[in-house]
Amino acid sequence: MHDPTDPVGRLLFNVLAMVAEFESDLIRMRTREGMKVAKAKGRLRGKQPKLSATQEAHLVKLYRAGEHTVSELEELFPVTRSTIYRAIARAGARAPASSAAIEPAAVGSG
Numbered sequence: 001m002h003d004p005t006d007p008v009g010r011l012l013f014n015v016l017a018m019v020a021e022f023e024s025d026l027i028r029m030r031t032r033e034g035m036k037v038a039k040a041k042g043r044l045r046g047k048q049p050k051l052s053a054t055q056e057a058h059l060v061k062l063y064r065a066g067e068h069t070v071s072e073l074e075e076l077f078p079v080t081r082s083t084i085y086r087a088i089a090r091a092g093a094r095a096p097a098s099s100a101a102i103e104p105a106a107v108g109s110g
Helices: 007-040 053-065 070-076 081-094
Strands: none
Touching: 053 070, 053 081, 070 081
16 A cells, blocks of 8 residues: 555556546547537437427427417427426527517607
8 A cells, every 4th residue: 555645656646547548538529520420420319309289289289379388388298397398498489580560669749
C-alpha cells in the first residue's frame, strides 16, 4: 500500500488517474465513431414519437375545436399532458398566419 502523501504514492495515483482518463477518452471516441457509422447507414434514429403525424393533427384539431379538454385528450390518446401541450405548441408554430384583418394605424389629428 502506498501513502498518497509521499512522492511515490502521488506518482502512482497520478499515473492511475491518467490511465483512467485515457480509457474514458477511448470509450468516448469509439462511441462517436459508432454513432457516425450508424448515422451513415440510417440506423441512428433516437426516440420515436408517441403519436403519428395523423394522430397529432387529429389531437390538435379536437383541442382547437373546443370539443375536448386536455384531460379528455389524455384519455383518448395514450399520452401524457406534457405530450399534448408539446403537440399543440408544435402545431401553433406550424400554423399559417391568421386571416384576421389588420387594424389600420390610428391617424393623428393635426
